[in-house]
């Protein structure tokens with residue numbers, strides 16, 4: 001990730017992300033890109049948890065939801081600024097993540113999966129049942145568009161660049177953490193918790209750190225989502241969406257930050273273009289998971305890495321390391 | 324070599340797994356600057372004692388003192404931070420990382436900086452990472468793995484993975500190093516060079532060692548002091564010369580092996 005190859009990947013990302021979308025004349029495509037970018041912010045965070053630290057959360061949609069609704073309610077009903085609303089959503093999500101994470105992460109690996117599964121269902125039921133607060137199953141309408149310092153992001157292109165900038169920061173933060181002492185600790189925990197402890201790593205604390213960090217990224221995405229669509233409903237943050245986030249991480253490639261971005265882009269846009277029914281979509285996710293496990297354990301990014309390593313190897317001796 | 328200060332003291336340790344008494348009334352004193360070997364037949368309780376010392380298994384009874392601290396209830400990472408590091412009988416290298424990263428992880432608490440330092444890439448991040456990398460390279464040279472620093476840990480052959488675990492363990496500058504069968508699976512040539520490295524860890528790095536090992540030639544050649552376990556009990560202790568002559572040990576262990 002460090003070095004020439006990392007910088008090269010980053011430059012490609014910046015050029016593609018910032019260089020082309022202004023040429024897009026089709027609003028529909030632009031809105032898909034915006035939703036992909038928002039989702040990618042969450043998936044990159046989930047990937048730190050899942051791919052790097054090896055901890056599973058099957059309720060990550062709930063962090064999107066808590067933040068989206070918190071900000072929606074505070075800005076729409078109480079007239080707070082969007083910035084304050086999103087910030088409050090992120091704060092609440094991280095507090096909730098700490099409360100769930102402390103007991104769940106102290107126990108065995110699977111208990112986080114169980115705890116987040118239950119948590120995701122509870123949040124979903126809560127959003128459906130507290131109708132006076134959330135609007136219930138029919139959703140919450142009239143959320144203001146994102147604005148900051150008097151600038152309204154009414155045009156989709158402006159919103160796109162907002163999301164792109166935030167995604168870029170999320171990627172930089174993630175890459176910098178991975179290439180550090182904390183990143184090594186997370187990878188160590190993934191390989192062997194026993195050996196990690198012996199190296200003096202406070203395993204419970206680092207697991208909690210990465211869980212809360214992934215919740216913060218998910219919450220950031222949730223806020224951006226609410227203030228883009230101006231409408232949220234519980235069904236956007238259900239179990240199905242939590243699974244979809246995991247499939248995005250696996251398909252894109254769990255051992256790379258870029259995997260989260262590519263997985264989110266793929267699985268946000270593909271169902272739109274193919275116009276698949278939801279039932280079929282679920283089957284498709286199952287299929288993707290199985291195929292990835294069997295043929296592409298490193299996901300799309302790993303596949304690209306292998307291919308480029310192969311091509312480079314044909315031209316120069318040695319070839320590139322796959323990262 | 325033996326300056327007479329006790330570094331590690333296990334007193335009256337009992338461990339019960341269901342109906343199995345894995346350790347009963349085990350006491351052991353390790354003197355600073357020595358290699359203290361712990362031997363015994365399969366299932367004698369050697370690994371269990373290392374697990375108790377490092378905090379990975381809770382003793383049913385008994386205490387662990389380390390440099391005068393009572394660490395009987397301390398968590399494993401706290402014991403590590405106090406200077407106690409081990410290797411594993413079944414290799415536990417960090418397979419998702421390179422050789423160098425594995426060893427750098429060993430220095431987790433030596434070259435510290437905050438997560439914010441890494442996010443903002445502060446000068447502190449760069450200087451600490453540089454020191455950490457240099458220390459890790461030095462340890463790789465110490466065990467003879469410097470040419471493999473950029474390989475994936477899983478791609479190393481078995482014998483080198485054992486050396487990698489050793490390099491990772493000493494990179495945190497421990498006071499006490501506990502080795503669980505470091506020569507298992509090595510050929511005689513690899514074993515004798517491993518023996519030289521272990522002796523150098525004691526003599527050059529001044530790290531005290533607890534060595535669990537089945538290879539008697541290795542144990543007899545580098546140990547200062549030997550404790551023999553059988554069915555969870557200490558049946559003998561002494562110098563290599565004394566142990567080799569001890570009839571009970573020969574009966575319980577050496578006899579059955581040869």
Ligand SMILES: Nc1ncnc2c1ncn2[C@@H]1O[C@H](COP(=O)(O)OP(=O)(O)OP(=O)(O)O)[C@@H](O)[C@H]1O
Pocket residue numbers: 340343345363364365366367368369370371372412
């Ligand atoms: N976690 C555990 N649960 C139940 N029994 C255990 C556990 N760990 C060890 N034992 C038992 O405790 C006894 C001592 O095992 P231990 O692994 O300490 O032996 P050892 O001396 O290291 O043997 P070896 O030379 O084969 O490594 C054995 O009877 C073993 O089956």
Ligand SMILES: [Mg+2]
Pocket residue numbers: 369370371412
């Ligand atoms: Mg053992």
